[in-house]
Amino acid sequence: MKHCGTQRLETNRLILRRYANEDAASMYKNWASDKEVTKFLMWPAHSNQEVSQSVIEDWVNQYSHENYYHWAIVLKENGDEPIGDIAVVNMKEEISMVHIGYCIGRAWWHKGITSEALKAVMHFLFDVVDVNRIESRHDPRNPNSGKVMKKCGMKYEGTLRSADWNNQGICDACYYALLKSER
Template sequence: MNHKGTKRIDTKNLILRKFELSDAQAMYRNWASDSEVTKFPTWKPHDSIEVSKNILKGWIDEYKNKNFYQWAIVLKSNGDEPIGCISIVRQDEEIGMVHVGYCIGRKWWNQGVTSEALSALIKFFINEVKANRIESRHDPINQNSGKVMKKCKMKYEGTMRQADKNNQGICDYSMYALLSKDYIRE
């Protein structure tokens, strides 16, 4: 893969950008401390703004690495305040795979925001980074996450039973992927 790092991506309605330490309050308030939003991720809800700050410090330090990808999701109509995040949580150079994870504040659910962000990442990783495979997974109970993947033309590949753990405990996960050869270039 031809890594580019976390570069700014603009879409019709969104700005995907690097996080800044000043985003800690918005991160904590908009999604990271919300027990409903953090029901299905594999990371624990933040119990203080200090937790958000410490995580952001780590991410900001990692931005120097070209194979580190962590974006703040910002609505163009909402100023510069992050409402969620989207990132590469795992990658495999040998097969050219990136695994996408995302989380968005409850206030912005079911408005197409996450689908727009994921579509932008798919385009970026296939066209610029030259990834071969873009994948993501979700707890089957969290059907809205699967709807995002389907909307972005990712193909369902199966459900692994009791193969993951999230904030609900041991769980199944459904895998979706899109191969570069199947991507319709814009």
């Protein structure tokens, strides 16, 4: 892989950019404090803005690493306010694979925004970072997350039973992936 760190990406409606410490209030308000958004995630809803601030400060510090890829999702029509998050949450250098995780504020669900963000990140990872495999997974009780993966061309590879956990406890994990050669 040809690591270059988190780069600013742009689509028709979105800007995907690095987080800044000033994003904590938007993160807390728009998605991190919402138990419905975090229901199928691996981190609990933030209890206050200070938690969001601490998390963002850690992310900002990670940008010094060239193999760190983490974006704030910004809707152009909203100015510079983040409405969601997308990141490489796991990486296996030896097989040139990245695993992507994402979430978006409930006010922006079912508008194609997450799919638009994921497509942009996938193009960047395949074309610039030279990744061979991009994968993601979701709890089968959260089928809309799988619809995002399908819409972006990922292929369903199977469901691992009781192989994962989230805020609902131990769960199954539906895996999707796309190889560079399949684009």
